[in-house]
Amino acid sequence: MISKVLIANRGEIALRIQRACREMGIKTVAVHSTADADAMHVRLADEAVCIGPPSARDSYLNVAAILSAATITGADAIHPGYGFLSENAEFAETVEEHGLAFIGPTAEHIRTMGDKITAKTTMRALGVPLVPGSDGALPDLQAAREVAEQVGYPVLIKAAAGGGGRGMKVAQTADDIEEAWSVARAEARAAFGNDEVYLEKYMNRPRHIELQILGDAHGNVVHFGERDCSLQRRHQKLLEEAGSPALTDAEREEIGRTATEALSRMGYRNAGTLEFLYQDGQFCFIEMNTRLQVEHPVTEMVCNVDLVREQIRIASGEPLGYTQADVRMSGHAIECRINAEDPETFMPSPGTIKVLHAPGGLGVRMDSAIYAGYRIPPYYDSMIAKLIVHAPTRAEAIARMQRALDECVVDGVKTVIPLHQKILADPSFQKGDYTIHWLENFVAAQRAGK
Ligand code: ADP
Numbered sequence: 001m002i003s004k005v006l007i008a009n010r011g012e013i014a015l016r017i018q019r020a021c022r023e024m025g026i027k028t029v030a031v032h033s034t035a036d037a038d039a040m041h042v043r044l045a046d047e048a049v050c051i052g053p054p055s056a057r058d059s060y061l062n063v064a065a066i067l068s069a070a071t072i073t074g075a076d077a078i079h080p081g082y083g084f085l086s087e088n089a090e091f092a093e094t095v096e097e098h099g100l101a102f103i104g105p106t107a108e109h110i111r112t113m114g115d116k117i118t119a120k121t122t123m124r125a126l127g128v129p130l131v132p133g134s135d136g137a138l139p140d141l142q143a144a145r146e147v148a149e150q151v152g153y154p155v156l157i158k159a160a161a162g163g164g165g166r167g168m169k170v171a172q173t174a175d176d177i178e179e180a181w182s183v184a185r186a187e188a189r190a191a192f193g194n195d196e197v198y199l200e201k202y203m204n205r206p207r208h209i210e211l212q213i214l215g216d217a218h219g220n221v222v223h224f225g226e227r228d229c230s231l232q233r234r235h236q237k238l239l240e241e242a243g244s245p246a247l248t249d250a251e252r253e254e255i256g257r258t259a260t261e262a263l264s265r266m267g268y269r270n271a272g273t274l275e276f277l278y279q280d281g282q283f284c285f286i287e288m289n290t291r292l293q294v295e296h297p298v299t300e301m302v303c304n305v306d307l308v309r310e311q312i313r314i315a316s317g318e319p320l321g322y323t324q325a326d327v328r329m330s331g332h333a334i335e336c337r338i339n340a341e342d343p344e345t346f347m348p349s350p351g352t353i354k355v356l357h358a359p360g361g362l363g364v365r366m367d368s369a370i371y372a373g374y375r376i377p378p379y380y381d382s383m384i385a386k387l388i389v390h391a392p393t394r395a396e397a398i399a400r401m402q403r404a405l406d407e408c409v410v411d412g413v414k415t416v417i418p419l420h421q422k423i424l425a426d427p428s429f430q431k432g433d434y435t436i437h438w439l440e441n442f443v444a445a446q447r448a449g450k
Contacts, residue, residue, distance in 0.1 A: 005075060126265055351412055360407075366388070
């Protein structure tokens with residue numbers, strides 16, 4: 001069994017992992033940049049090691065410094081959290097070469113799924129339905145034009161190495177394809193150092209539905225139902241729910257079976273998420289994330305499971321110990337990402353938190369690493385907290401989230417709480433009637449109405 005985990009991350013997710021470790025009797029090592037010396041994940045860990053200056057490249061992405069910290073402290077496993085090195089196959093490989101357990105999938109699976117083209121080819125071969133599009137990378141603009149004519153406009157040019165919504169451009173008609181092609185490639189080259197692109201039909205009103213999976217090292221794979229993450233701005237999720245207001249039990253069962261069969265044939269180990277666009281009753285695979293996701297708590301609430309604990313047990317070589325039939329979903333959960341941003345312009349709002357009051361009460365969970373007096377450093381992500389609620393029905397979960405947001409006080413910086421309040425009060429949201437394009441339109445309408 002793993003006895004000491006180095007957590008190669010910061011913020012709420014570092015704390016989230018520490019909490020699971022502590023409950024399992026596992027020691028924790030925090031790593032931090034000089035900008036995070038006063039951070040909560042540093043204060044609450046058993047040990048902490050400074051690994052570099054503020055810039056993530058020199059600290060949270062500094063593999064040599066992280067491995068030295070693990071060696072010095074005698075950690076026997078590394079949990080990468082999300083972001084940073086979590087989907088870096090070389091990092092996973094290096095960790096294992098150093099005799100430590102990587103709390104995640106194999107380097108090979110991270111690599112396969114990290115390239116969206118190989119991910120799609122692999123999933124297609126395993127019987128998972130895809131978004132119609134090019135058969136692999138596009139060699140040139142002419143090929144892009146030909147595939148676009150076949151699948152029909154609008155189309156999306158996407159970076160093979162894409163992530164975080166970057167390197168993705170829509171061509172509404174044949175007139176736009178040349179520009180979409182060159183902008184997507186330039187963005188991909190700048191962001192990922194790889195300008196390989198592929199093409200997909202641009203779906204006009206899909207929902208983003210993703211399936212949470214766990215696999216152990218003994219060939220057992222189960223799923224924990226879906227999350228609906230359609231509420232996005234610039235392809236970034238803002239509010240997530242489990243389950244999706246759009247799915248029937250039969251649809252959930254069917255996509256769950258397809259996904260678990262595919263991953264069990266792959267021999268997938270640890271936590272993973274299959275992302276789909278869902279429209280007119282059809283699921284189309286877009287990508288797989290080979291790590292814990294920001295929005296994992298909504299699944300934890302409805303399935304009554306600690307996904308981080310499961311990840312650690314799996315990395316220790318333990319079998320899951322349960323089957324699909326044992327996974328029960330109960331009630332409804334919603335997560336609001338609380339970003340330190342202006343709720344209208346979305347400009348980051350770093351600064352010092354003067355007053356903090358975290359909401360509480362039945363079915364309310366706040367995952368965060370902020371405290372009163374905490375200075376939000378300008379170097380990292382703007383997400384400062386996740387507010388999660390769980391209730392017997394979706395309507396009750398909405399009411400509970402509205403109440404929890406009302407109670408929440410974060411003074412000193414701007415946050416997107418007022419935007420969440422508006423979303424939750426909107427009749428279409430309340431009916432569950434939304435697609436991936438809903439939030440952009442909602443935000444534009446709010447601004448126009450001012
Ligand atoms: P990233 O890895 O950059 O997050 P994804 O492939 O996961 O990229 O896509 C992010 C989001 O972009 C999706 O959740 C969806 O909202 C939108 N998107 C991706 N592919 C398509 C498509 N073919 N049609 C319409 N929207 C899409």
